[in-house]
Amino acid sequence: MKLIEGGVCAAKGFKANGIHCGIRKNRNKKDLALIVSDTPAAAAAVYTTNLVKGAPLLVTKAHLADGTAQAILCNSGNANTCNADGIEIAETMSRLAADALGLAPEAMVIASTGVIGQPLPIAPIAEGLPALAAGLNANGSDNAAEGIMTTDTVKKQVAVEFTLGGQICRIGGIAKGSGMIHPNMATMLVFITTDVAISSAMLQKALSTDIANTFNMVSVDGDTSTNDMVTVLANGAAGNPLITEENTDFACFMKALNTVTVQLCRMIAGDGEGATRLLECRVSGAADEATAKAVAKSVICSSLLKAAMFGADANWGRVLCAIGYSGAAVDVEQVGVSFRSAAGTIAVCKNGAGIPFSEEDAKRILLEKEIEILITLGNGTAAATAWGCDLTYDYVKINGDYRT
Amino acid sequence: MKLIEGGVCAAKGFKANGIHCGIRKNRNKKDLALIVSDTPAAAAAVYTTNLVKGAPLLVTKAHLADGTAQAILCNSGNANTCNADGIEIAETMSRLAADALGLAPEAMVIASTGVIGQPLPIAPIAEGLPALAAGLNANGSDNAAEGIMTTDTVKKQVAVEFTLGGQICRIGGIAKGSGMIHPNMATMLVFITTDVAISSAMLQKALSTDIANTFNMVSVDGDTSTNDMVTVLANGAAGNPLITEENTDFACFMKALNTVTVQLCRMIAGDGEGATRLLECRVSGAADEATAKAVAKSVICSSLLKAAMFGADANWGRVLCAIGYSGAAVDVEQVGVSFRSAAGTIAVCKNGAGIPFSEEDAKRILLEKEIEILITLGNGTAAATAWGCDLTYDYVKINGDYRT
Numbered sequence: 001m002k003l004i005e006g007g008v009c010a011a012k013g014f015k016a017n018g019i020h021c022g023i024r025k026n027r028n029k030k031d032l033a034l035i036v037s038d039t040p041a042a043a044a045a046v047y048t049t050n051l052v053k054g055a056p057l058l059v060t061k062a063h064l065a066d067g068t069a070q071a072i073l074c075n076s077g078n079a080n081t082c083n084a085d086g087i088e089i090a091e092t093m094s095r096l097a098a099d100a101l102g103l104a105p106e107a108m109v110i111a112s113t114g115v116i117g118q119p120l121p122i123a124p125i126a127e128g129l130p131a132l133a134a135g136l137n138a139n140g141s142d143n144a145a146e147g148i149m150t151t152d153t154v155k156k157q158v159a160v161e162f163t164l165g166g167q168i169c170r171i172g173g174i175a176k177g178s179g180m181i182h183p184n185m186a187t188m189l190v191f192i193t194t195d196v197a198i199s200s201a202m203l204q205k206a207l208s209t210d211i212a213n214t215f216n217m218v219s220v221d222g223d224t225s226t227n228d229m230v231t232v233l234a235n236g237a238a239g240n241p242l243i244t245e246e247n248t249d250f251a252c253f254m255k256a257l258n259t260v261t262v263q264l265c266r267m268i269a270g271d272g273e274g275a276t277r278l279l280e281c282r283v284s285g286a287a288d289e290a291t292a293k294a295v296a297k298s299v300i301c302s303s304l305l306k307a308a309m310f311g312a313d314a315n316w317g318r319v320l321c322a323i324g325y326s327g328a329a330v331d332v333e334q335v336g337v338s339f340r341s342a343a344g345t346i347a348v349c350k351n352g353a354g355i356p357f358s359e360e361d362a363k364r365i366l367l368e369k370e371i372e373i374l375i376t377l378g379n380g381t382a383a384a385t386a387w388g389c390d391l392t393y394d395y396v397k398i399n400g401d402y403r404t
Numbered sequence: 405m406k407l408i409e410g411g412v413c414a415a416k417g418f419k420a421n422g423i424h425c426g427i428r429k430n431r432n433k434k435d436l437a438l439i440v441s442d443t444p445a446a447a448a449a450v451y452t453t454n455l456v457k458g459a460p461l462l463v464t465k466a467h468l469a470d471g472t473a474q475a476i477l478c479n480s481g482n483a484n485t486c487n488a489d490g491i492e493i494a495e496t497m498s499r500l501a502a503d504a505l506g507l508a509p510e511a512m513v514i515a516s517t518g519v520i521g522q523p524l525p526i527a528p529i530a531e532g533l534p535a536l537a538a539g540l541n542a543n544g545s546d547n548a549a550e551g552i553m554t555t556d557t558v559k560k561q562v563a564v565e566f567t568l569g570g571q572i573c574r575i576g577g578i579a580k581g582s583g584m585i586h587p588n589m590a591t592m593l594v595f596i597t598t599d600v601a602i603s604s605a606m607l608q609k610a611l612s613t614d615i616a617n618t619f620n621m622v623s624v625d626g627d628t629s630t631n632d633m634v635t636v637l638a639n640g641a642a643g644n645p646l647i648t649e650e651n652t653d654f655a656c657f658m659k660a661l662n663t664v665t666v667q668l669c670r671m672i673a674g675d676g677e678g679a680t681r682l683l684e685c686r687v688s689g690a691a692d693e694a695t696a697k698a699v700a701k702s703v704i705c706s707s708l709l710k711a712a713m714f715g716a717d718a719n720w721g722r723v724l725c726a727i728g729y730s731g732a733a734v735d736v737e738q739v740g741v742s743f744r745s746a747a748g749t750i751a752v753c754k755n756g757a758g759i760p761f762s763e764e765d766a767k768r769i770l771l772e773k774e775i776e777i778l779i780t781l782g783n784g785t786a787a788a789t790a791w792g793c794d795l796t797y798d799y800v801k802i803n804g805d806y807r808t
Contacts, residue, residue, distance in 0.1 A: 052728030052736050052756075082724050084757040116721025117758040221707040222626065223722070224729035303625040303707070304803055311804030317520025318627070320486050324456030325628035332456050352456075353488040354521040393797045399708055400715030 007141025007157030010172035011195035013237035016140035018147025021128025024077035033147030041235040043069035044204035054227035055086030067200025074111040156267040164240035197236035198243040214261040220272035269387035274394030292384035298326030300388035310390035314362035334378030341368035411545025411561030414576035415599035417641035420544035422551025425532025428481035437551030445639035447473035448608035458631035459490025471604030478515040560671040568644040601640035602647040618665040624676035673791035678798030696788035702730030704792035714794035718766035738782030745772035
């Protein structure tokens with residue numbers, strides 16, 4: 001398996017584009033993205049568990065009931081959520097895009113991200129769609145990735161190439177963060193495309209299995225969004241034998257999918273609102289996976305630890321504190337903690353108590369951009385990883401006045 | 405019932421003091437507090453649910469097994485938690501204080517607050533105790549309240565006077581916040597004294613019942629501390645008929661206790677680390693109390709909403725979002741939201757969707773120091789209140805470099 005360029009256009013038979021249509025005030029910010037498969041594709045999706053669901057999710061869910069789709073339209077700058085006319089607007093978006101592409105509205109995945117509770121004007125979308133569709137091209141992933149950004153500072157895309165049944169296959173994805181990120185059985189906006197031939201049932205199985213260890217283990221701020229969604233379109237253009245069961249090809253596909261999703265998780269966490277550091281919490285030695293996950297996620301969600309990481313302060317007591325309130329059954333006196341980065345590794349806690357360490361070395365290690373928090377529970381063999389980011393002045397700044 | 409001065413010394417037969425003994429580097433910050441009843445008192449306590457528990461809690465729990473205590477010793481600047489010698493140090497604190505007061509060590513409540521995982525030196529405490537004990541006086545609540553502060557910016561104390569069985573009684577308390585505040589069946593450090601005559605069993609019942617609606621409904625940052633504790637000492641000096649059952653005197657005592665604890669909750673939340681505003685979330689119209697509490701606490705804990713409140717931005721979509729992921733069964737289409745402060749009230753959401761409102765008026769209302777977030781669920785008659793604060797640059801600053 002190797003990393004390749006191309007994002008959502010890396011897989012054969014996909015085109016994409018992104019433009020500024022006028023939903024966002026800043027004309028330099030793209031706000032509308034389109035991803036299209038040349039042929040109908042198997043489709044799978046997972047949605048936010050928030051009871052307040054964006055109208056686009058409800059429309060998309062209905063469209064994917066038959067397990068197929070062919071195109072994705074997503075706007076940024078407005079979530080189309082908690083609006084009295086939300087469903088009507090999302091359905092109009094579907095119809096307009098389908099018309100522009102010569103498809104049925106049911107072939108459309110619709111997504112929106114941005115401010116909640118402000119009516120989404122349809123005019124800019126209607127006016128922008130012809131140019132958006134006309135500009136679709138096989139190098140359009142960059143533009144699409146930009147079109148779905150809100151407070152993201154970098155576009156997020158990744159793709160891999162691998163072989164199934166002698167055929168070269170590809171999976172690629174784009175994602176957007178970067179606040180209101182605390183998925184729970186669902187996630188932020190992620191669009192994945194692949195030319196693998198796979199049934200929609202197996203595609204859904206692969207996605208639902210994967211997110212438990214990837215997007216659901218990411219937290220930027222503990223807020224589970226109303227509009228989170230991950231979708232995968234698989235158009236079969238690679239020509240591999242159709243995957244319809246849990247065979248070795250399926251395992252291989254799962255592995256490739258996971259490579260893409262883990263990279264997107266790291267990108268989303270590392271570009272969390274205001275973030276200066278990516279935090280990766282790796283828990284091992286747990287009695288079971290649920291324990292490992294609960295501990296990893298609790299640590300990554302601690303505001304106090306996140307602020308300490310911003311200050312490159314090895315305040316490991318906050319790691320112990322977060323382990324203690326995680327809800328998991330942990331033998332505190334067996335817990336060990338180390339910090340690791342490109343600058344080295346330093347152990348700070350053993351058997352639940354502090355051990356002497358060089359504050360100078362710790363500071364040097366924690367000043368890196370990517371920090372691993374290594375936790376051993378000394379109680380078994382299960383492990384889990386969670387991703388997050390530090391809590392910074394800029395998080396407060398971005399969110400203190402988001403709507404203007 | 406009326407508010408009176410005196411804090412933990414308002415009740416008859418209590419003395420207190422606080423000094424700088426040398427645990428904190430800044431000589432202008434008091435770091436050791438002592439509260440003593442003239443006579444043995446019924447004692448009740450609740451402790452943190454964090455699996456990582458500070459050594460002082462374990463020692464205190466053992467001492468209170470018989471339902472009595474006579475004095476409280478608390479240091480700030482060091483939590484004495486996750487230290488290999490923690491229990492030994494907490495027991496030595498007990499013994500030294502008991503010696504200075506002529507009491508048995510088992511009569512002592514011991515508490516510590518501050519950094520986790522750094523050994524607590526006993527020398528400053530041993531050296532400071534004689535002066536601390538010698539200075540005990542009936543006007544010492546101010547000094548004691550200062551002695552337990554960490555990042556608190558104001559001391560927190562309150563007292564009330566009321567009548568039971570013809571006798572004038574008093575309850576007073578002091579508290580410290582202001583980070584790692586997210587109690588769960590326990591709370592930050594709160595010491596309450598009363599001259600009411602009440603059995604220790606009924607005192608525990610009163611406390612355990614009260615905290616479910618008070619300290620457990622406060623959140624500053626979502627981090628449940630390792631050292632949280634609320635204790636009440638009741639020495640009976642008021643001479644009221646001993647309360648041993650749930651009679652009208654007990655109800656009256658509960659009401660007085662609640663008056664004290666609600667005030668302390670508001671003080672703790674309003675002085676949360678870096679806070680510029682107190683947030684009070686009042687949920688009504690819930691199907692049951694559990695739903696009302698889950699919604700109120702979810703809203704008060706939302707980092708996104710907290711940052712918006714810092715910016716005085718009426719971003720009510722974040723209220724809806726937090727309601728949606730609260731885990732409570734809510735009919736989103738019945739939800740209403742208003743903001744209220746000394747500057748007025750403004751409705752922003754009705755039936756789960758936005759309604760037109762003046763951004764100018766909203767800004768004026770949200771610029772006040774105390775903000776109420778009013779939520780109606782339209783689904784019953786149960787209600788709940790939770791307290792929190794905004795998320796500010798200063799929270800990040802305080803916690804980015806807490807240990808130095």
